[in-house]
Amino acid sequence: MFLTDRVSVGAVRRTGDGYLVADAKVARTGVQTYLGSEVGRPDLPLVRLYRPPEEVFAADAMRSYAHRPMTLEHPATSVTADTWSDVAIGQTGSEVVRDGEFVRVPLVLMDADAIKAYEAGKRELSMGYSAEIVFEDGVTPAGEPYDAVQKQLRMNHLALVSRARGGAELRIGDGRAPGGSDPRADNPTRNHTMSDTKTRTVMVDGLPVECTDAAAIAIDKLQRQLTDAQSANQRQAAEHATAIAAKDAALAKAEAERDDAKAKILSDADLDARVKARGDLIASAKAIHDADYTGKSDADIRKAVVVAKLGDAAVAGKSDAYIDARFDILVEDSKKDPVARALRDGATARTAVNDNGYAESVAAFNRNKEA
Template identity: 50%
Template sequence: MKSINLTELVDAGATRKTSDGYLIADAKVARTGIQRYAGYELGFADRGVMRVYRPEEEVFKAASLASFAGKPVTNDHPATSVSAEDWKEKAVGHVGNDIARDGEFVRVPFTVMDKATVEQVEGGKRQLSVGYSATLTVEDGFTPEGEPYDAVQRDIKVNHLALVRAARAGSEARIEDGAKWGASPIFDHKEEAIVKTYNIAVGDKAFVVNEDGKEAVDAMKIIVADKDAELAEAQKQANEAQAKADMLADCPSSKIVGQNWLSISGVSGPIAC
């Protein structure tokens, strides 16, 4: 069992602007069920895509729901957790206290108070991503609906609610993550953007990486190939030099004939025999 930071994406839903210029909304921001993560993002580099189960009793646990209340709203995910020490620099609004269950989702009210962020939301930045921590236990099992899973989330604790470009909990959860605050689930629903992963072999090791990781590995392969070509050329020159040295060593110097030259394997030298 390990404690990790995670994110979950959703849609802002209907919003209204107050006379003071604040933006008020009520949105579904978390859900039950299975979400898929790249194993390396959860700290398991030797595993591919992992199916992580969020049980109903954990998502709607009183302590988990209470952790939403009063939490800061941020513009993109901060790189680290928001606390009393830095909320003034990171917060652009806050979550209200009327936290409620809405089907398989958690519904929360929130307010955006920063003018620049309000304008971004009105301009289309309408998805939300919950930044939270949870304990993750690797265990195989099946949900009550019969879906298989590889791990279970428990003890969910919310840290902040981020406004982002593209959510990951589905189109029902709206308002691209910014800073890499935590592991993000992979969507494979047809109506959602798919986060593509690649199986990469490095020596005898296999890894699952995202697009950035694949580009890095591809670039490294080109560098290695160039170095291999340089090494092969150097080896060729060494072999040719050795061939010339061997030829001269086998022929008495008294038999070297004037200025006549012989080329052996591309290496020129005087005719010694």
């Protein structure tokens, strides 16, 4: 895995050829902070990497600092023989030594543009290297928590940069640029910065915050995660409100249906009146046309009677009101027919019939008998 680590240098001198020579601290032990995307964990905003002394000062790691090409900022990929002539601005020397918690090496800037960048204030250094990263939580002997451990460090190049991940004391010279001072020189214990050294202003909850580009990336990711979480909460709230509204509508419909059913329940008096009206209708229908009207509606009974009495043509294309009126007329006509009325009323009285001839015959027979 390709990583970068920022350091600074000590005393500086110029050679007769115009080169810039210095003895630099180029690596350190301890915990340094990286973006998760820099160490293969884009799911994490930041990762605290611990560089144990036994890994930093391992013999193979120390030998890898010697004769490394120097670059102006980091190239997109590791420096190789194919790219060296395009990106190299100088190189490191071979006298690699331990200096407390640091690794120190001599270096030389040979490119005129790189030397001008140094004179303009670009004084810090950043190692480009590969390492094995083991993700495990822990705490250093100094009490610093970490998320992963770096092992098998191997250097590739050393870049001249504007800001160092290792801190303000790690720089070329004494911290003063030609013609001016470094405002960070009095704060050698400042927090470690990220690899991208440019600064920008970002808005956090409506407040402007100045930070490095790398920190801005982390802030942006956290803000997007917060926005996504808020969107998810709003979506869930909307879905919940929709579900509640649907349940409220279902309850309202059930209540309306219940009230409608209650309104359709007849009282005893209403039921009696309905039974009487039904009986009267069937009796009237049978007086006109005797048939089985079981299961028929009132309208169907009236229509059946009219059809039986007058034929289908009498009701073809006619409204229910018309058919009801024709039925009522038939009922009135039936009341005018005495035979029908008698059958309807169930009359039992009989009218005496005078047969005077028969009575006279009986009387004569009786008289003759007496004589």
